[in-house]
Amino acid sequence: MNKISSIEAMSLAERVRRVAAVAAEFADQADQQGRFPREGMDAARAERLMGIHIPIESGGEGATMSEVAEVCSILGQACAATAMTYAMHQIQIASLTDHAAESAWHRTFLKRICDEQLLIASATSEAGIGGNLRNSICAIEVEGDIARLEKDATVISYGAHADAILVTSRRNANAPHSDQVATVFTKDQYTLERTSTWDTLGMRGTCSDGYLFRGEAPKNQILPKPFAEIAAQSMLAVSHLLWGALWFGIAADAVSRAQAFVRAAARKSPGQTPPGALRLAEASSLLQLVKSNVVAGLQQFETSAGDPDALSAMGFAVAMNNIKIGTSQTILTIINHCMLICGIYGYKNGTPYSLGRHLRDAHSAQLMISNDRILGNTSTMLLVQKQETSLLG
Amino acid sequence: MNSTVRGLIAKHGGLPVSVETLADDADLYEAGLSSFASVQLMLALEDAFDVEFPENLLNRKSFASIAAITAAVGSLVSDAQVA
Missing domain, CATH: 1.10.540.10 (Acyl-CoA dehydrogenase/oxidase, N-terminal domain)
Incomplete structure (x- = not known):
């Protein structure tokens, strides 16, 4: 087996x-x-x-x-x-x-x-709610068997290229902002009217344009569970873990490039330690921290999978938030180290040691779900959550 | 206890509706209880009943309804009396 x-x-x-x-x-x-x-x-x-x-x-x-x-x-x-x-x-x-x-x-x-x-996209952010995915202004309207939704989505990543979109909204027109549902709309069931263009520092290829979304679909395409549960038990944790994994990937490639640079310098002058070697050792140590952080989070997630109580526990949410914060901050330090090692070859585009794209892409990490928002959320939970002090627990 | 819990929800729950309109088993999240407000409510309950919520009660379910909160607080208060 x-x-x-x-x-x-x-x-x-x-x-x-x-x-x-x-x-x-x-x-x-x-x-x-x-x-x-x-x-x-x-x-x-x-x-x-x-x-x-x-x-x-x-x-x-x-x-x-x-x-x-x-x-x-x-x-x-x-x-x-x-x-x-x-x-x-x-x-x-x-x-x-x-x-x-x-x-x-x-x-x-x-x-x-x-x-x-x-390819499935999502439309969670909305004009007027300030980036908090656990709030919606728009409300899904159910009439007979048909559900209709119009959403002023400030960002739908790769929206124009997706085959379906998972859209959050209030459960109905009378529901409070935090009482949300998510609905799948397939490409033939919606129109997108572009309202803003994704011209950014990094992560430029995700094409996260803003759109006015208008959709109509059978009501059984609304997910049966409240979005609050989906967000708490799956979406937030999975986002932090998968983003953490790819951010590790960006940093790992930067370290590979810096290592190749140091190695080439060492070959040119045998017997002498190249000036960047020490920084490379530092970058390698930081990269290991990022990796351990993500791997430990994945293990915690897999252990808790299928147990709604474990997944919605405050300690779990704090741990997942910490993975996002730690990873998104540390990759910037790592890539900056690599840039110092590679010098002008790292700064310049089109060399084997170019790091501009890595650095620009990595800068998105602190912003996609703003670290300040996540820290604020964690600090609220820490008012009541008890710290786990056991090393292995 | 129920009326104290209801009073604290009215004060800290930040609900757009009046607590009097909610049945004991009504879903507080559907009524608009946010995760931030649930923590504030938790702190107020800890203070009012002189208890501390253990990790296993720090989840969505414990705060899903007035009945659930009363049960959670009730179990803590009786634990405290036994100890």
Whole structure:
């Protein structure tokens, strides 16, 4: 049994590496032009990576969250925009597999995702709510069997390239802002009117334009569970873990480049330690911290998987928030170290040691769900949460 | 206890509706209880009943309704009396 699963894992890694090779080739172009990383995502579809986390009985491969995180990390080393698009898609997949399996429509839809290798986007942010995904202004309107929704979405990452969108809204027109549901709309069920353009410092290929979303779908496409539960038990944790994995990937590639730079310098003057070697050692230590942080989080998530009480416990939320904070801050320090090591070759575009794209992409990490918001949220929980002081507990 | 809990919810729950309109088993999250307000409410309950919520009660479920809160606080108060 173990043997079989290790063979499958090997073949997954091989498939991902083929995708990463394609994504790496077009990474600079997608970044420069601020365009969707379609070569990388087409390759991911060709290698049938879109549905790997979906259970085998629904047509997927039942890959664990750790395996999905490894995919994100490998893609992150090649092209951060491809990795982020893939990670965000998997966040929606996790919400659907964990929270909609009892609904017949959603089960069939999961099967479709695998069969047709569909790309799923999400529309959580909305004009007027200040980036808090646990609040909505728009409300879904149910009339007979039909649900209608109009949302002024400030950001829908890769919205124009998605095959379906998971959209949050208030449960109905009388519900408070925090009483939300999520609804799947397929491409033929909505229109998108662009309201803003994604011209950014980094992560330029995710094409996270703003749109006025207008959708109409059968009401059974509304996820059966309250969005509050989906967010607490799946979406927030999975976001932090998969983002953490791909951010590790960006930093790991920067360290590889810095290491290659130091090695080349060492070869040129044998017997002498190159000036950047010490900083490389520091960067390597920091990278290990990031890796341990993400891996420990994945283990905690896998241990708690399927246990709603464990997943909605405050200690778990604090741990996941801390992973996001620690990872997003530390990768900037690491890449900056690498830049100091590679000097002008790192600063310049188009060298084997170029780090501009890495640094710009990495700067998004502190902002996508603002670290200040997350720290504020953690500080509230720490007012009552008891710290776990055991090293292994 | 129930009326003290209701009083604290009215003061700290930040609900857009009046607590009197809510049944004991009504879903407080559906009524608009945010996670921030639930922590404030938790602090107020700890102070009012001189108890501390252990980690296993620090979850969504314990604060899902007036009945759930009363039960959670009740178990803590009786534990304190036994000890």
